[in-house]
Amino acid sequence: MYTLFAYPNSYAMTAHAVLEETGAPYEVKWVQIFTDDLDPEFHAISPHGRVPALRHGDTTIFETGAIAYYVAERHPDANLIVEKDEPQRAAFLQWFHYLATTLQTDVMIQFHPEIYFPNDVDTQKRFLQASLGRLSSVMETIEQGLENGPYFCGERRSIVDYLFVMQAVWPEIFPTRAEDYPRIKNLIDMLLARPAVARVYDTHMGEKKSPIKADGTEATGGYGLDAFKD
Ligand SMILES: N[C@@H](CCC(=O)N[C@@H](CS)C(=O)NCC(=O)O)C(=O)O
Incomplete structure (x- = not known):
């Protein structure tokens, strides 16, 4: 069983989609980010307090690409890793x-x-x-x-x-x-x-919160570009 530490509509969506695609058993633990009060289990895995992070038995891992690769190679039936003898x-x-x-x-x-x-x-x-x-x-x-x-x-x-x-x-x-x-x-x-x-995307949209800023406040109205339009 995998435990994915996630925040809605974040980089955790990638790891989540790969988990779902493999059909592996997993649970999602939604955690807060950009907070001084990080979930202790999550913070122990992810030193910067960034999602995604993953627990798998005694193994822990952070970084989206690493998690995607780790999960995909453990589930070869999903065929999501291009192996070294393949032309691509x-x-x-x-x-x-x-x-x-x-x-x-x-x-x-x-x-x-x-x-x-x-x-x-x-x-x-x-x-x-x-x-x-x-x-x-x-x-x-x-x-x-x-x-x-x-x-x-x-x-x-x-x-x-x-x-x-x-x-x-x-x-x-x-x-x-x-x-x-x-x-x-x-x-x-x-x-x-x-x-x-689609299941993962819909789940994240259902959980969706406003983009959250480094000071912990929620952004309004398209934080990112719109917030800086002249
Ligand atoms: N390189 C990391 C970046 C992950 C990342 O920055 N995640 C954001 C959410 S999309 C986060 O958790 N930010 C919280 C923070 O930086 O404190 C990865 O791909 O896993």
């Missing part, structure tokens, strides 16, 4: 790391510029715009990378697709709209049409 292995490794290091960095800035420049809204606004410029080239790169799709690894669906789509459902991370990237939009639609993914 290099693409799998490339996108797995690209999404975690290059995409996620700027996604996090879009939601939490105040972490970097607390109490300096003007600098936060400039930082958001600069980061959005980087996201624009990241989205172009991904759109181009899906040329031989529909998945990141061609016809081969893998955890990489979940790692992308479960954050691509956030409109804030697109310089314009997901619809402006037809291959990306198609991938989002294909994954959300899967019953396992």
